[in-house]
Amino acid sequence: MSTASPGTLLICEHCDTVYRRRTLERGEVARCACCLAELERHQPLGVNALLALVLTAMIVFVQANMWPIVTLGLNGQYSGTTLWGMIIAMWQQQAQVVSVLAAVTLFFFPLTKMLVLGWLLWFARAGRRAPGFVRLMVVLHHVGPWTMSEVFVLGALVAIVKAHTYFDVVADPGIYAYAALTLLITIFAGVDLRQLWDLTREDPA
């Protein structure tokens, strides 16, 4: 083992078992023989494809935030809201904690993730490391578990069904943008962003 360079070894994060890394074929997933956790999976999407998806996600994200999500009607009165309308309403209703949670998990962190990823991928196309690469990769790692747009989509569905008993419900474009965003998030769930470490080289200074 002393001859193997650390780059060719892979350590299972869930049980500390050490493996020799090998190239995966399309569709292959490497699992830990000890604890069965996923070690690595073949990454079918190249840098260009990932960048295209991030750009798409950005466009959809802008739409999901600008357009109203749903409108309720009651006796000819109508009331709709956007994501930020919701965040502000919670703040005004003495639920600032919830307001901040929603702003962070549904707006600021997803936005950070997309901007950072777009920036890193843009440079990675040429095999280069973007300015601030190391720090941004660490940011990306920490922000990851705290983005919750897909939970919000299910929440919106539940809210619509609850409101449907008492009000006329009109689905607005925002909800479709959110549905599209969920689809993109699902695709990204299988993407291992750590591959960027291997795909890029430091600029010779």
Added chain:
Amino acid sequence: MSAFPRAAELGLIGCHVCGLTCRSGPGDEYLEGGHMVCPRCGSALHRRKPNSFVRTWALLITGFLLYIPANVLPIMRTASLNDIDDNTIISGVVELWVKGSPDLAVIVFTASIVVPMLKFLSMGTLLLSSQRGSDWARPQRAKLYRLVEFIGYWSMLDVFVVALLTALVRFGLLSLVEPLPGVIFFGLTVVLTMLASMSFDPRLIWDGRDTDD
């Protein structure tokens, strides 16, 4: 007991953040300010997450304590002309069930009751068994941990439902929805249990197995 080589035994450390395999011999080249630092991403290197048991217990217990008011206190008030109705998490689930959406009722029940309870029970079990170095059902416990990590954040569902309804149902005297303190406690419970599962080190499940050779 098994032939799997473990990083700690080979003098290797995997970086939590970037996944790089680092050597951790006595001649540490990555020493910086007394602790080891990943040469690639600069994050602190640990063989195991620091104070994993204590931190996880603290976060889990706090989360559980907040989960009590989250369930007892109402999370949402619906007010109309002649009627004020305070909903708890459970009464919201019952209402969905009765009003004809049993499928969604099951989803909300799962996200708000089953998942948090599963987290408290699972994390408690994982902590106790790992602290004892027990070799009972290790693969299953490892799987349980991954499940808890994967589903944890879906509990935020009810919080978003209340937030969205608050923003939407604003018809003055006719009909109004307001958030009540229960929803704040619930939001905090979700955050704390997420932090708890993150501070638990699943490798602890497998530690202590060398003694049973």
